[in-house]
Amino acid sequence: MNDPVIEDAVRRLSNWGRWGPEDEIGTVNLITPKRRQEAAELVRTGEMHSLAIPYDREGPWNSQKADKRLNPQHLMIQTGTDVQAGVQRVGDVEYIDGWGYADDLVCLCTHGATHWDSLAHAFLDYRMYNDRPCTLVDVDGAQRNSIAPLADKIATRAILLDFPRALGVDALDGGHPITVAEIELTLEAEKVEVRSGDILLFRTGYMSRVRREVGWEGYVYGDEPGPGMEALTWFHQEDIAGVATDTWAFEVTPAEVDSIFLPLHAVGLTHMGLLVGENFAFDAVAEACERNSKWEFMFVAPALPLSKATASPLSPVAIF
Amino acid sequence: MNDPVIEDAVRRLSNWGRWGPEDEIGTVNLITPKRRQEAAELVRTGEMHSLAIPYDREGPWNSQKADKRLNPQHLMIQTGTDVQAGVQRVGDVEYIDGWGYADDLVCLCTHGATHWDSLAHAFLDYRMYNDRPCTLVDVDGAQRNSIAPLADKIATRAILLDFPRALGVDALDGGHPITVAEIELTLEAEKVEVRSGDILLFRTGYMSRVRREVGWEGYVYGDEPGPGMEALTWFHQEDIAGVATDTWAFEVTPAEVDSIFLPLHAVGLTHMGLLVGENFAFDAVAEACERNSKWEFMFVAPALPLSKATASPLSPVAIF
């Protein structure tokens, strides 16, 4: 790299070594047991919401312009119609009339729907998080920095930053870099202060607008609103444990620097070890926040323990 | 059906209609917001544990004797070794030296690792839960009773029933039907009382013993310990919201009645609408319980919102 903006950001924001040479989880270290316990204390009513989009063939992917990513593919391996027809058979088991079962499989692109990125997802200067060579991510998978360690860690306070509400718009526009001033204004409107170990949920309104106006086919690879380098610096200062967005790319696109594609992935994932979530659905939880006048809640979103994977499909929940 | 044992169990235990004609989630209805809030109150230290087995090619499936189920298959679609070789390319994006990313996909049999069954999984007399015809589960998936509604509901108190500990054995033997007396003895040893809306985690020790003595290849289709019809009746009386086991089949095999294969699936899933989890890993959480002298904890295990699926891969967590 010889982009001075990125070089500077790397110098200021790198967390390599901060949690020891063996660390593979980066800012998730900021989610301490204490933070989990405090998050549980936020629970008042037990109201619960999902922050995942539906997993099916409808979206979010647009395979006409895309690389190898596909929408979730669901296939049946046993059906009730076979039971009705009296033809279901499995091994040596003898079936009686009307007894039987249904079974299925799913093929999921790990980054293809609501997901966390692992720290094996992005490389800069041939390295990934914590100064590991990119060759540790081979065709057999991520030998280090995989998503698997995130199966028993992610429960903490989350704050929904409802930008459209705070800024009085329907949705942030594509290409809009979210400023620190906008973040602070939104926090103020929501009467909440950030703290080390928080996860911030950036509701830009972008996904809902695109789905409403165009459909999923306009979603990926479009110009998106999102945090830029200034916000990344602020995440670092505030010791934010993770950020998730209702966009495909997490960061503003087109980016403020154009020396590389998706520079916040390079600085944020590769150097900060930042937990990044994409394709989250925030409308239901936003309504709940509004109704409860409360934009902080217990947030539980463990990854599936997918050995050597660079991301994990996710079913994140907010508990009020 | 004309097995009087099963007919009698169906008559006594059926929940069809109990939560209205549109209900698709059965005993999960017993997890009220109040129960979630009480579960959150159990959190003292924020210690967190995963109850999932690793998702990879190693197990639990044994494809030599199996039907169409396979172990989780993980495949890369972008690698760091390609970045190192300078050959990664994606669409029109121009890559600079050492910048790049890794990406992957997984193919998961929904019942193939740690999972919840949906109420579209089991049929008896051509019907599934809530008197729906089995033909609603066609090759396009479960049009009703799918797993998707379980994405925003499952957070409640769980009790780990550590049978080997209470009964002074290494593991329950294959074919051992767990009695109500054993359940009550274990609850007593753990100084906890069940309550409506609880999820019970049946640690039989079976999975660990098989893995230790044989490996995954001895696991599925073997004789397993597990609840029988008596226990099912007790679940109904106590308004248990769900049960998960460290076995493949959930219920004792061979079963006490042999008119059909897996009779507790037929009575429990089809008629009670019972939430059933299989292939859970309980050793880590059992150690934590022992250490904390506390076998109850906040348990969060939302399904992935897989449209029309009959089960969901899962990353369940216990929070102390």
Added chain:
Amino acid sequence: MNDPVIEDAVRRLSNWGRWGPEDEIGTVNLITPKRRQEAAELVRTGEMHSLAIPYDREGPWNSQKADKRLNPQHLMIQTGTDVQAGVQRVGDVEYIDGWGYADDLVCLCTHGATHWDSLAHAFLDYRMYNDRPCTLVDVDGAQRNSIAPLADKIATRAILLDFPRALGVDALDGGHPITVAEIELTLEAEKVEVRSGDILLFRTGYMSRVRREVGWEGYVYGDEPGPGMEALTWFHQEDIAGVATDTWAFEVTPAEVDSIFLPLHAVGLTHMGLLVGENFAFDAVAEACERNSKWEFMFVAPALPLSKATASPLSPVAIF
């Protein structure tokens, strides 16, 4: 069915029972050893052409409007970049520097590129070819009428019916039903006479035009030229062994009757047991025919022996 046109066609054209009650291959029975031997006699120069489209993610499918069919998906499981990086490993084999291998898999929708339909593909009045119930095609596959028996039969004379050439157009228009008169005119222009056991290759020019003008995304589900009921009757009279087209649906769309979608599939596959091929690429072979002034050639196109499949990916060849 109570469409008199279809009822009449079924009555006139049905081959149920013609080759015995156990038959599963229909008109492929017309390809006798004698016909194969005669086809071999046509070989003069040994010039060889492929009639398959490329198998890759580019097409022919358009997953934005489609059902569950996808374009061929190719995924690597071992790469040369891993060898270069010195990280390839397989089981216990010790690798030395620079030795290694590459490996991969493909996921193919059987009807998704160049293929033969099997006689388990289409149903009418709950029956498939040779009066078998549609319930023989369950989620485990086609228990009868699968594509597997076509692995050792399809080598015969084929005639390329180059309609654009004979009719002086670039391509037949979508919705154009190819008449018997047009077929006979084309045969005459090509100075060849049909004979029992021939396979007819219908070059409409449609695929090439769409790819040139729109791209693959305009291909499937569009209005296509193709044979209609009159041509089907003529195939029957002439004892044609099979027909393949450079279109997605084989038959003219919209069809001449609208009581059912794709009526020639119902009458042709279900009742005649006609061998039908779709998504064939005819441009290269058409140039060769023109150059050689010869539109007949040895045609070899065995199916893959895919147990219980309803179609087979194909690599058909013409040998001059």
Added chain:
Amino acid sequence: MNDPVIEDAVRRLSNWGRWGPEDEIGTVNLITPKRRQEAAELVRTGEMHSLAIPYDREGPWNSQKADKRLNPQHLMIQTGTDVQAGVQRVGDVEYIDGWGYADDLVCLCTHGATHWDSLAHAFLDYRMYNDRPCTLVDVDGAQRNSIAPLADKIATRAILLDFPRALGVDALDGGHPITVAEIELTLEAEKVEVRSGDILLFRTGYMSRVRREVGWEGYVYGDEPGPGMEALTWFHQEDIAGVATDTWAFEVTPAEVDSIFLPLHAVGLTHMGLLVGENFAFDAVAEACERNSKWEFMFVAPALPLSKATASPLSPVAIF
């Protein structure tokens, strides 16, 4: 490499540059149009046989000991049981009673059943055939030396070398290196002489013996009979266009040199550019040869045009 046996073999047998710097098909160049025409002349009766094993979950793979290769996986996406139940639906098409269709997909490991290896399959000293770097085979596939060019070339004379018949045994033993003397003795017994451009089919009897005595689970990774370095030298001298075997590894295992695993792949594929086929089924064709007292025939086995693949599933046929 610094194994003198391999270095010597490379020096003697390399075909790099022989067919020009752009060549990607190696010894397949020896199949000239003339050779195809002569093969067609061998056709006397039109009798036809398949040389492929069945493509299904039964074999040949043994996923308990294997790497990532799986047996062919077949999955339905539309079924006749859905038609019978009256629940089939596709897009906006309105279905009438009893009309409908069946559809499916297959997932095939390209080297997982009967197949040709492409010249992108094996590397030695970081190079593949025709002095290309192994980094041309990345996670996107084989940018050069893929299987796709073999879609319109492979039709030639094949000779079935029926070793068990000629040598008076049931099958060659595992670990038996087939000598040139044995090849010549077999050719003599079959009264046929090799010629440039021939494909040799090595019937060792191994696959049939293992399936009969153990089943598919004993097949892969076992000690196999097959050609060794001496035979490879003879292939080169005789300008053989390709070799296929009824074994998994093509070559004798354990190999005569142990400096690398599968040395004939390294010398044969990487340096000679030899066409290699594996997992062929020869019993049916062997019976036909015996019956016809003729071990040569027209052999047609085009690859599927799988873009960038390192091998292709295959439906090879013999025509007498």
